[in-house]
Amino acid sequence: MKIVDTHSHFNLHQFEHDLPESIASMAGEGVGTICVGIDLSTSDHAMRLAQENPSIWACVGQHPTEWEKPFEENEFRKLLSEPRVVAVGECGLDYFREKSEELMAKQKDLFLKQIKLAHEADLPLMLHIRPSASTMPALSSLGEAGDAYEDALEILESYKKSWPEMCGTAHFFVGTKEIAQRFLDIGFYISFSGVITFVPEYEEVVKFVPLDRILPETDAPFATPTPHRGKRNQPEYVLEVVKKIAEIKGLSTEETEVRLLENTKKLFKI
Numbered sequence: 001m002k003i004v005d006t007h008s009h010f011n012l013h014q015f016e017h018d019l020p021e022s023i024a025s026m027a028g029e030g031v032g033t034i035c036v037g038i039d040l041s042t043s044d045h046a047m048r049l050a051q052e053n054p055s056i057w058a059c060v061g062q063h064p065t066e067w068e069k070p071f072e073e074n075e076f077r078k079l080l081s082e083p084r085v086v087a088v089g090e091c092g093l094d095y096f097r098e099k100s101e102e103l104m105a106k107q108k109d110l111f112l113k114q115i116k117l118a119h120e121a122d123l124p125l126m127l128h129i130r131p132s133a134s135t136m137p138a139l140s141s142l143g144e145a146g147d148a149y150e151d152a153l154e155i156l157e158s159y160k161k162s163w164p165e166m167c168g169t170a171h172f173f174v175g176t177k178e179i180a181q182r183f184l185d186i187g188f189y190i191s192f193s194g195v196i197t198f199v200p201e202y203e204e205v206v207k208f209v210p211l212d213r214i215l216p217e218t219d220a221p222f223a224t225p226t227p228h229r230g231k232r233n234q235p236e237y238v239l240e241v242v243k244k245i246a247e248i249k250g251l252s253t254e255e256t257e258v259r260l261l262e263n264t265k266k267l268f269k270i
């Protein structure tokens with residue numbers, strides 16, 4: 001395996017009709033993936049896919065936009081004891097579509113419950129943090145655009161005091177260099193998706209984050225990278241993300257693949 005797409009969703013309905021073919025196509029390119037749950041049933045599905053396929057690992061948790069569903073802690077605890085489950089998430093805060101006091105309070109509570117579960121299971125966190133305003137130019141300084149990052153970092157920085165080994169990754173990173181630095185300071189990695197292939201504003205932050213703290217991902221079926229725009233995203237398109245990171249860092253694609261795979265193995269212990 002030459003690279004692992006650290007965040008994708010073979011467990012969602014977009015792959016329902018051609019799942020075995022999609023998995024074979026990924027594996028045929030020498031790519032593996034971490035399949036990420038967004039609620040209990042998709043987490044269970046991710047775990048089963050991981051058990052059946054040597055190129056898939058699972059991440060289990062409840063997405064912040066699923067805050068109205070009850071959090072079935074004991075069911076998640078059972079999933080976390082499975083050997084191919086390598087992380088907790090995706091969990092975090094998402095203020096993009098809506099931002100009410102109730103939503104923020106409930107999302108923070110759901111997030112903290114999952115941090116505690118990760119602590120208990122000694123697993124890394126797969127963070128989903130989406131601010132209420134998230135376009136890159138708007139993120140040139142902290143403020144309203146960084147709101148969900150500010151709130152999530154406050155929770156994580158405080159929890160780090162009782163769990164110094166806490167680690168994880170900020171999936172689909174859309175923040176500033178300052179926000180990236182705060183994640184790096186608490187031992188987290190920064191994951192870049194296919195958007196770096198078509199939004200030039202990301203170049204500065206990709207350049208800023210040290211290569212040994214970067215993870216590549218697709219978030220397939222979403223956010224298809226160039227040159228596959230318009231098609232459903234696939235985990236093997238992570239190779240385009242790696243190519244872009246290599247180009248920005250001024251390294252060869254081969255060396256970048258090796259280094260990013262090392263990061264993935266280290267964080268997820270795979």
Ligand SMILES: [Zn+2]
Pocket residue numbers: 007008009036090219
């Ligand atoms: Zn996702």
